[in-house]
Amino acid sequence: MSAKMDSERSTYGAIAGTLVRPQTASASASTATVLLLFAFVAVASLQIATWKPFPRWTSVTGNRPPEVSESAAAPEDPRSCGGFFEGGAARRKAVKSIREFGGVGDGKTSETEAFRRAVRHLRRFGESGGSQLNVPRGRWLTGSFNLTSNFTLFLEDGAVLLGSQDPEEWPIIEPLPSYGRGRERLGGRHISLIHGDGLTNVVITGQNGTIDGQGKMWWELWWNRTLNHTRGHLLEIMNSRNILISNLTFRNSPFWTIHPVYCSNVVIKNMTILAPLNAPNTDGIDPDSSTNVCIEDCYIESGDDLVAVKSGWDQYGINMAHPSSNIIVRKVSGTTPTCSGVGIGSEMSGGISNVTIEDMHIWDSAAGVRIKSDKGRGGYVANISISNIKMERVKIPIRFSRGSNDHPDNGWDPNAVPTVKGIFISNVLSLNSTKAPELKGIEGASFEEICFKNFTILGLAQSAAWHCELVSGYANGVFPIPCPEQPGWLRALLSMHENEHDWS
Template sequence: MRRYSILVDVLLLLAFFSSAPWSAMASSHCRQTNSGEIRPHSVTITEFGAVGDGVTLNTKAFQNAIFYLNSFSDKGGAKLFVPAGRWLTGSFDLVSHLTLWLDKDAVILGSTNSDDWPVVDSLPSYGQGRELPGGRHRSLIYGQNLTDVVITGDNGTIDGQGSIWWNWFRSKTLDYTRPHLVELMNSTGIVISNLTFLNSPFWTIHPVYCSHVIIQNITILAPLDSPNTDGIDPDSSDAVCIENCYISTGDDLISIKSGWDEYGVSFGRPSRNITIHKLTGHNINGSGIAIGSEMSGGVSEVHAENLYFFNSSTAIIIKTASGRGGYVRNIYISNVTLSNVETALRFYSNFSEHPDDYYDRKALPVIERITVKDVTGDNIKVAGFLEGIEGASFRNVCLLNVTLKVTSESPWTCSYVQGYSDSVSPEPCKALKKIPEDVSDCYSLSNYLWCLRTQKRNSWLHSW
């Protein structure tokens, strides 16, 4: 019944997309892809003994099929077809030049036996598992050091059956950090498209140390009370494009990361050049788009536009803390529609989880050149809670053309933040002054502010 109601929401929101004023922008912000391109070699999972009854464990079938297809990686690549059925499996690895294709009635089911999710080393940019010291369970679909991998289909489904993991997490009976549903490491040329992802044990899609990643036309669903079931988490990755996605989970819809405290600083791989276009979704515990809290390797050049968040806790959040180090800079967010959201914009500088006691308490993050433009919202409780860090004020925060119908008597709270604003309602805090003298202070707004200043100067001259 719950899934039925969620699917109804999806249909309603697809209708919203078709009627929204920006829906006419049909051109893809990602490079045009042909995820249905025919590979010269193809096999079906049943050829390797798989049984789609939802009961038979098919881990060996997936592993053997992909091992066989790896022999074609230098011959144009290969395709593994998963037909209609319910295909229970443990973790399996992908290979380069591979397309994993799911039929519209195909469901890949994650095993509910933790032994079918092997334990692997922690990520070097984290120093330990994200939840517990030591290693972490490997994702259901996994790969590293890959090139040219496509995970797609005719809107088939990958279901992590995560409820058992959520119960273990709540009861504190886990020995290792929970697995993701899909994780690709140190890889390039990745496309994930035209699929539905359900009930991830932990974060759903996690590209880490990757380049040139496209995530397009997907749906991600998990119960709103499921713990830490982020939708998409680009992590120390660059040239990532996320487009036309609907996400409803128990935590952040998209969370951009780059390593944790001293480990992220030492590893030194930022997340940068990330585009998010046409994202819709909701949650009750997380945010629409988050940066951090693990951002110690740096995050920059993030462009997000055409966003719709509803019935949610927070729309946009930057999460950091003393000891993180790193930076968040050159962020541009525009064309945002909000409905029934508690906090529209939040900078949270006291996200104080640390991997161990060896982090540098004097490592203060640099947060600068954050632009939020063209935002409307109904039934918003708080417009903004902007909390910087003493000794490391957040600089050049620019808000333009923001109109929010706010229910709180105190719509804005600001500390240790400096920036600019124009055409913002309700009136923002005094720390956000009027248009800057140097238009380059506001990221990606030089032409806009120059025209605005010219218009105001001409208006003054005419009145004089």
Template structure:
């Protein structure tokens, strides 16, 4: 009899287990249904899944509304952002944390990030920069500049700021950050700024940075400014500013190492990408170059400035810049080197290929007499070194002047190489397509014919100019597929 009972128990256990699972499943479904219904009626929590690519995934997540955020475009959320970052910083050693910004308009002043942290913006989220100046703390000038760019005193902290951080991600599903820069532009033009205008995003003394899949609008000044940092990935950024807005540079890597900028679209009132490393005697003393920089698949519109500018603040040096697959439309110049006596430093080992330019004032421009000094204490004997500049495989149309290359007397720019470049001049182009002073180099397969100081090396050498075959370390970075469930209040 005992054996019979054991057999019956063994036979019925799977059936019981099956029915238990069925009951549990029904109960879970009912609970979820009630939760959703309750959420719809009482504005409770709703579950949303996020998927994106990032250098790091996070173990913890929270929504801005969990910290009192209100996305009505009028309520100030500076404290909510600060409280959220402060709380989530506790998880830095436990897999990091993500702050989710839901759909809505989130008015905020400046706030700082933390390490092992992701700021994620929903596709319909808009961060609106506050028009209240008190929401922008003032900090000291950058040591490699010695003063602010707009004023000799300090500078307003950027909207999204961070210093001495590791593993920081600012991303989204093409969410928007609107700097509402009109107020700042008016103050700049009216000479009413006591401090330098803020940027939209600035990270200092930091490493392992990702800024991706965002739209940046109407920055008060520069849009993205990594400085004194390394291992930086900037991808899929759209930057839009009125073409007459002052100094609204797109992306400015400044004294940074190992940076990759790719798949970005920029309409700007200044240079689309401006590579920098400090200003005059301050940059020389700080001595931190920008190097190992990759720029690819960039589309730029900048009628009054350059697509890619090297300088003018380049006193710490710029070396090993690789740009390819660039589209320039209605811009003042394709590539511009800006420097002058007193800058010191160097710009060398520059490689650009695969550039298409349409409606340009100059395809190439080098300026050795750029002024705009930090103060009157610069060294008049600090001559910059410009050498190893390589441009190849380019086509341009509707161009007013092929090139304006102006070195420095007694300090010529050397090692300039231009090959396989065809420039179609505009109907009302300058009579002299090239002007060259104090420059030395070579050319091959260039139309119209360059200056005599860039002698043609023959049609068989159209691949004359270098472009490195080996990859930089930043190109080895692989993104992870991140996925999180976010609870939030709509």
């Protein structure tokens, strides 16, 4: 986790740097600027305990799988959402090493059949105490393999799983019913490196072992326009319940890295997820048509969104109507130069509601939080709480975008527009952004109750202004002033910008 520690930088130190380097020669203007910035720091430091748009889901059980290393046994944060995992704390009855199934671990020999044999063997213990497969130190080259229920995959210190460079070892499977086709190409899609369907009580953990998808081969197929089927994920869990993913490093996924879809009670914590910043569509974590999902204490570097909440694509997502709800994203930090810290959509046709995003640090990124929708999507985005966010050199802090013209086929309905209601954004500090927020609704759709409180953007050019269309809401303690020409936009209190003369 040294990369995480090295990358985290003090927001207040950056503000101090701003204070000692005034950008104006006017003494009175400099004094006003200093006083104003100190006021912003004070406002941004407040923890607004009374402004809670909906209850936060917290559950502290004190339980953790005994397979998790002692280094992961730090006292539980009382606000942790880790209690979403209800897998129990009993040790697995059958514990085996991959070496017992012919594994070599030299980084050259294919271990695909060894992993598949191991899971087939351990499946028999699913109803009689469960099982655990240990992967010791070494480099384990493997194609795709499936998991089983009541099962732990444990990577010991120094263990590295390497994704096979043979596409035949990533077989083609059916498209997701809420997408109707592969996300990138028509027809089926490559299975993920590690895959599970219809499972319960699964743990994927270790002593910071690594799963490396060796995705460059897949990225080049995409760049060269020679990709025949949609790329596979590093880890996909489908139609499953009680999943814990923790204490590992995931690297170089061919496509989205961790993809729980049609799942419930999923906890993803203490993870490091890395991909080159130009690697296409290497989202970090994408909860999709899932409920009760906890993502916390993760560091992510990605060529796409760090976290993206999804729920199906156009008419396929509308017809399946499998929403994403009760999702918490907290204490996540990282960078993505082309996308956002957290994205909602653009595939959101089954609906997305009750999402908490809090205590994030995002830097050198295209956007902080982005809500992506379009005509044809339908669905809804409702009851989203975004709070305590630090951004540094994030191009656009908050963005509502539209018009991607990205549809699975010609069957989408242009009259299917989303409903967006109840977006609560508070205690946000953005340093050195180059653009003000963009809030663009969709003609014929409802975008209302977009609410900002204690939201400060520093470093913008004086000419930079919020761009708001077809949205309504309110603002309290926001700088610079939001949506000045937008009808229906209310300001509960004068913004700091409006009171700027009081500080001079």
